[in-house]
Amino acid sequence: MAAASESVLLRFGNEVAKQPTLFSGPMKSRFLGVPVTSGAISWAGRKRQVDSRLRLAGVRAVAEAARVQSLSGQEPNFGMAIDTVAEEVLRGEGFSGMRKTKLVCTIGPACCSLLELERLAAGGMNVARLNMCHNSRDWHRDVIAKIKKLNEQKGFSVSVMIDTEGSQIHVVDHGAPSSLKAEEGSVWVFTSQKFEGSRPFTVRANFEGFSQGIMVGDELVIDGGMASFVVVEKMGDDLRCKCTDPGLLLPRAKMSFWRNGKLSYHGIDFIAVSFVSDADSIKQLKNYLSTSSSKSVKVLAKVETLESLQNLEEIVEASDGIMVARGDLGVEVPIEQIPTVQEEITRICRQLNKPVIIASQLLESMIEYPTPTRAEVADVTEVVRQYADALMLSGESAIGSNGQKAVSVLKMVSSRMELWTREEHQQASALYSYKKLGASLADRIAEAICNSAVEMANNLGVDAIFVYTKHGEMASLLSRNRPNPPIFAFTNDRSVRMGLNLQWGVIPVLVDNLSEDMEANVLKTTQLLKTKGMVKRGCSVLVVSDIFSTSATPNAFQSIKMITIS
Numbered sequence: 001m002a003a004a005s006e007s008v009l010l011r012f013g014n015e016v017a018k019q020p021t022l023f024s025g026p027m028k029s030r031f032l033g034v035p036v037t038s039g040a041i042s043w044a045g046r047k048r049q050v051d052s053r054l055r056l057a058g059v060r061a062v063a064e065a066a067r068v069q070s071l072s073g074q075e076p077n078f079g080m081a082i083d084t085v086a087e088e089v090l091r092g093e094g095f096s097g098m099r100k101t102k103l104v105c106t107i108g109p110a111c112c113s114l115l116e117l118e119r120l121a122a123g124g125m126n127v128a129r130l131n132m133c134h135n136s137r138d139w140h141r142d143v144i145a146k147i148k149k150l151n152e153q154k155g156f157s158v159s160v161m162i163d164t165e166g167s168q169i170h171v172v173d174h175g176a177p178s179s180l181k182a183e184e185g186s187v188w189v190f191t192s193q194k195f196e197g198s199r200p201f202t203v204r205a206n207f208e209g210f211s212q213g214i215m216v217g218d219e220l221v222i223d224g225g226m227a228s229f230v231v232v233e234k235m236g237d238d239l240r241c242k243c244t245d246p247g248l249l250l251p252r253a254k255m256s257f258w259r260n261g262k263l264s265y266h267g268i269d270f271i272a273v274s275f276v277s278d279a280d281s282i283k284q285l286k287n288y289l290s291t292s293s294s295k296s297v298k299v300l301a302k303v304e305t306l307e308s309l310q311n312l313e314e315i316v317e318a319s320d321g322i323m324v325a326r327g328d329l330g331v332e333v334p335i336e337q338i339p340t341v342q343e344e345i346t347r348i349c350r351q352l353n354k355p356v357i358i359a360s361q362l363l364e365s366m367i368e369y370p371t372p373t374r375a376e377v378a379d380v381t382e383v384v385r386q387y388a389d390a391l392m393l394s395g396e397s398a399i400g401s402n403g404q405k406a407v408s409v410l411k412m413v414s415s416r417m418e419l420w421t422r423e424e425h426q427q428a429s430a431l432y433s434y435k436k437l438g439a440s441l442a443d444r445i446a447e448a449i450c451n452s453a454v455e456m457a458n459n460l461g462v463d464a465i466f467v468y469t470k471h472g473e474m475a476s477l478l479s480r481n482r483p484n485p486p487i488f489a490f491t492n493d494r495s496v497r498m499g500l501n502l503q504w505g506v507i508p509v510l511v512d513n514l515s516e517d518m519e520a521n522v523l524k525t526t527q528l529l530k531t532k533g534m535v536k537r538g539c540s541v542l543v544v545s546d547i548f549s550t551s552a553t554p555n556a557f558q559s560i561k562m563i564t565i566s
């Protein structure tokens with residue numbers, strides 16, 4: 001039988017950028033609540049709906065003639081890596097079984113053996129968090145090695161996050177009116193003692209406890225890499241430091257400490273920075289990382305102080321994601337404000353397209369007891385309803401006796417709430433999301449395309465969205481719209497894959513090669529997924545790409561395309 005699929009290509013040119021908001025006016029609600037169907041889609045009818053809607057929205061969409069395309073008979077001579085847990089769910093339950101909310105587990109003594117880590121990974125852990133406040137650097141290094149081993153040998157895709165106090169930023173001043181040069185090998189004293197004017201080779205820190213917890217061998221970085229030192233001696237609260245990377249010390253420079261600096265960031269996907277107070281510390285860390293060998297590491301800001309709430313938007317903008325660290329936040333703000341603060345941070349993160357993790361005490365009682373309290377289940381449910389990207393366990397997994405069970409509770413509770421918002425409250429939630437989002441990001445073309453792609457996907461009831469993305473940007477813009485179908489993000493960049501593990505509804509897939517020829521990408525990946533039993537005939541997929549389509553049209557185009565697996 002001729003394996004055929006109907007497809008339509010919608011292309012968007014630069015004119016999208018000139019349009020104001022995409023989804024405004026009364027038309028939008030007419031198309032919400034189109035029943036979820038799989039397989040055969042009455043394409044002609046839907047196409048008319050979609051076209052008229054896009055025109056109404058002011059987007060000039062050029063629908064090419066529907067073409068018959070065969071997806072069979074392609075060479076699966078093409079490598080692909082997809083998380084083995086996702087693969088299993090796909091085989092068993094299909095696209096609708098994919099959980100959207102991501103899970104972060106803190107690793108501690110209760111779960112640091114290879115076997116226990118494997119159980120957490122198999123249970124659905126997407127990101128392993130290592131809190132650098134506890135245990136030795138060898139212990140952390142060993143855990144990271146085990147996670148890498150599981151990823152490589154067992155096909156998991158668990159990202160590594162280190163959570164650190166190490167980058168707390170202090171202001172230092174040498175007292176001289178202009179900048180001083182620190183020469184390589186020169187030795188300086190960093191002190192919190194107050195003195196007038198300047199002293200040779202002496203720098204004052206603005207904070208008395210600045211050297212607390214700092215050890216000989218730690219790295220001290222000035223202004224995000226302007227100059228670097230290594231701590232050679234601790235003298236009471238003062239530090240003697242040798243310059244390892246010469247540079248200028250400006251008056252009132254920013255200083256941060258790094259333990260195990262460049263070395264330890266090997267194999268790390270995220271750094272969560274504790275007690276962030278403004279965007280500067282995040283910018284400096286990102287700046288520092290960009291000059292090191294850890295360019296692709298994503299920097300997350302932990303919102304856990306009053307100051308960070310006051311500077312929230314700039315912090316969100318500067319960072320690659322946010323952790324709502326409710327533990328310390330609950331000490332800084334009255335606890336009755338935590339729920340609303342959490343909702344507001346989550347909303348801002350989504351608006352600015354940054355992933356957000358909700359952390360601390362989600363299932364606190366499970367540290368000791370095998371079942372959660374009803375209140376804890378309600379709390380987790382609320383986080384999922386607010387569409388946070390990820391849920392985080394702390395002591396529940398790190399020291400608790402029911403870590404695996406806690407993961408499965410998070411999984412069950414989030415899957416339940418996701419299903420509920422998807423099926424029973426589809427219309428209400430979709431309205432909520434479109435109303436709140438609007439066009440607000442710098443790349444308005446990509447944003448507009450992803451907004452319309454998700455609206456199409458929901459209205460057409462497709463089974464999945466496939467996005468081909470080099471930097472992960474389009475995948476995250478799709479995720480931002482919290483679509484009903486799961487988003488498969490095909491990328492050829494390992495660090496993009498690991499970074500996307502934190503994003504709501506995204507299943508990152510690493511492929512050998514992304515061709516400039518989108519048709520070829522779609523054919524290859526679809527064929528391979530089919531061969532592996534992960535997609536079935538009749539599934540409908542909305543394909544989105546920031547890579548170019550066919551050889552006939554120039555590279556600058558982005559496209560949305562609808563296919564049915566044959």
Ligand SMILES: Nc1ncnc2c1ncn2[C@@H]1O[C@H](COP(=O)(O)OP(=O)(O)O)[C@@H](O)[C@H]1O
Nearest residue numbers: 106107108109131133134135327394395398399
């Ligand atoms: N690497 C570790 N080694 C030992 N204990 C740990 C480790 N990580 C976390 N823990 C334990 O789990 C608890 C909860 O973790 P977390 O919330 O990250 O830290 P904290 O309570 O210090 O803010 C910690 O108080 C600590 O007792």
Ligand SMILES: C=C(OP(=O)(O)O)C(=O)O
Nearest residue numbers: 304325326327328359360
């Ligand atoms: C996650 C948090 O940070 P930490 O566990 O490092 O205190 C928190 O305060 O909620």
Ligand SMILES: [K+]
Nearest residue numbers: 133163164274
């Ligand atoms: K910490």
Ligand SMILES: [Mg+2]
Nearest residue numbers: 304325327328
């Ligand atoms: Mg904290």
